Amino acid sequence: MNYLISVIGLIIVLALAFLVSSDRKHIKIKPIILMIVIQVALAALLLNTKFGLVLIKGFAAGFTKLLDYANDGISFVFGGIANDGQAPFFLSVLLPIVFISVLIGIFQHFKILPLIMRGIGILLSKVNGMGKLESYNAVASAIVGQSEVFITVKKQLGQLPKQRLYTLCASAMSTVSMSIVGAYMTMIEPKYVVTALVINLFGGFIISSIINPYTVDPDQDILVIQEEEKQSFFEMLGEYIMDGFKVAIIVGAMLIGFVALIAGINDVFDMIFGITFQQILGYIFAPVAFIMSIPASEAVSAGGIMATKLVTNEFVAMMDLSKVADKFSPRTLGIISVFLVSFANFSSIGIIAGAVKGLNERQGNVVARFGLKLLYGATLVSILSAIIVSFVL
Template sequence: MKYLIFIISLLIIFIVASAISFKTREIKRKAIPIVVLLLIEAIVAFIFLHTSVGTTILNTTSMGLEYLIRHANKGIDFVFGDISHKTPVVFVIVALMPLVFICSIIGILKYFGILRLIILILGSLINKVAKVGKLESFSAMSAVVVGMMAVYVSIKEYIPNLTKPQMYTIAACSLSTVDIAILGAYTQMLSPQFVFIGVCLNFFSTFVIISIINPNDPVEVPSHFSSFKDEHHSFFEVLTDHMLDGFKLILAIIPMLLGFIALISMLNDIFSYIIGISFQGLLGYIFSPLAFVLGVPWQDSIQFGQIIATKILTNEFVAMVDYIKLENLSPRTEAIMSVFLISFANFGSIGIIIACIASISKEHGKIIAANSFRLIIGSTLVSCLSATMVGIFVS
C-alpha cells in the first residue's frame, strides 16, 4: 500500500509543480537530471535508514550536536542559573539560546576558510548533477552555511541583472534549505536523526522541484565566481560578530512565536465559538488528504494536516511546538512529519526574503513579491517530496 501511495504522491507533486512552471514545454530537457536526483535522494534515504554506515553517520551527527548543545548549556546556566536542566523547561532557553554558541562555531569555521571550501566542493558537485547553474547551486549551498539572508548579500552584484525565473530559483533555494545555525534549535524539538535526514533530502528535493518549475537555462557567471568570501576581519571580531548574530536570530524568532501562537489561540477560540470546531481543527480536515498522500496513516492524517497548515501559515517553529505535543504517533508518521517540518517554507520567510532583496533592488523585490504564490507552493512541494521519500523507507 505504501508503495502505491508513494507513486501517487510523486505524480501529484510533479503535476502541481508542472502547473506552476515558467515553461512547461521545457521540462523534458530536465528529465535526466530529475531522475538522477531522485535516485540519489532515494539512495541517501536508504543508506541512512537501512545500513550500518548510515546509522553510524546519524549517531555520530546526533552525538556531535548533543556535544555542542551540552557545552552551550554551560554558558546558558552561567547566565540564567541552572535552568537548562530544570523541568518544566523554558522553550527560549533550551531550544533557542544554544544558537549563540553554534553561531560562534560557524564564525570560527568561516574565519579559517573551512566553510568556503565546503561550499566550493559541494556546490560544484550539485551543479554537475542538477545542471541548474553555478550561481544557483552555490546560492543553495551558501543558504545552508551562512543563512537565508546572507545569500543575497553575497550575490548582490548579480541581482539587478537576474530574470524572474532566475530570481525564483535563488529564492526557492533559500526557502527550502535550512542553515546549520538553526539545526541546534530543531534538534531540541525533533529527533536529531530526522533533522539531519531532512536537511540532506531537502537539498536534492529542492533541485528536483526547481528543475520542473524553472527549466530555463542557468545564469551565466564568471568562471572565478565562488559566491562566498572568507572573513578578513580579526579572529575575535569575527567570533563576537557571529555570537551577536546568533542572539539577533533569537530575537527575530521570539516575536513571531509570541504573535503567531497568540493569534492561533484566539482564532481557535473564535472558530470554536462560532462553528463548534477550532481553527486548527478545521485546517486539519482540509489538509488531511495531503497528509495521507504523503504516506501518513489515515488515523494520523488530521493531526498532521494541522501541522502542515500551521507551518505554511506561520512558521516551522510554531508547527514544531504543536508537533511535540502529539503522542502515540507511529514511527512512519514521526519520520514523515519531522522531515516535512525541516525548511523555511512559509509566508513569513517569503516576507523576509522580499524585504532583503528590495533593499538591494526594489524592482527585484517586486518580482519576488509577485511570485509569492509560486514560491510557497514550490517550497512546500520540496517538503512534500522529502517527506514522502523518507516515508517509503520507514515501516
C-alpha cells in the same frame, strides 16, 4: 499499499509543479529522474543502514556536545531562573543558536565554509543540470541561512534574470540554517532532521527545474562569491554573537505572537463553530497528508500540524507535534518530521524579499511579485521530501 500511495503522491507532486511551469517544453527530464533516485538512495542510506545510523549518531552527538557547551554559557548568565529539572524553551532551545552562530562565524573567518560550499556546489551542478551559482547557493542556504546567503552572492544579484533568481530564492526557502539545526534536534528526532537537510537540497532543484526550467549559458556560468569585509578575529566573534542573539530573540518573538494568535483563533472558532481553526486546517490538508502515505486515521491530525507550519513557522508546528507525538505511529511521525524541516511558510516570503531588496531594490521587487509561487514551490519540496522518506520507512 503504502508504496502505491507514495508513487501516486510522487506523481501528483510532480504534476502540481508541472501545472504552474513557466516553460513546459524545456523541462529537463533526465536530471529530475536522477535526483529523485539520489533522494531515495540517500534516504534509505541514512534511515535504513548501519552506516547511516553511525553517521546520524555522530552528527547528533556532535550537536549534543555543542549544545552542552552552549548551556555552560547560558547557565552562567541565566542560572537560577529555571527550577531544577526544568528549562524554559527560550533558554534550552533558542539561546544555543548564539553559540552555533559563533562556530559558523569562525569557520567563515578561516575560509573553511566557503571552500566546502563551493566544492559541494560544483559537484551538485554536475547532477542537477543547473548553474554553479544555483548549486553553491543551495548549499550556502543550508549553512548560513535564507537571508544571509544573498550577501555572499550580492555581486551577481543585480545581473540575474528572474528565472535564476527564482531558483536561488526557492533553495533558500526549501532548506534550513545550520545555526538552528540544534534547536530542531531538541524537538524532533535528529535522524529526520539530518535526512531532511540532505534530500531537501535535491528537492529544491527538482521542483525548480519543473516550475522554472531554463538553461544557463556556459559563458555566463560564473560564480563570484562576495568576500566578507576584513575584520579581526574578535570583531568577527562579536558580530556573530550578536547575530545569533538577534535570531534567537526574533524566533522567540515570532513564537510568542504566533502561538498566542493561534490559541486565540482556536478559541474563537471553537466557541462559534464548535471546532478549532487547526482542526479545520487539518481537514483541508488531510488529502496532502494522505498522498504522503500517512494512514487515513492519522491524516487529519497530521494535516493540522502541516498547515500550522505553513501559516506560522516550523517551530510552532514542531511544538504541536511534540505534544501529540504519542498519537502517531513511528512511520507517520517520521514523515511529518521530515515535512517540517524547511523554511516554507508565509513569513519567509517577507524575509527573503526583504533580504534581496536590502541588497538590490529592483530584484527585491521581483522576488516580492513571485512570492506566492515561491511558497508554492517550496511547499511542494517539503511534500516531495516527505514522500521520498515514506518509501523507505
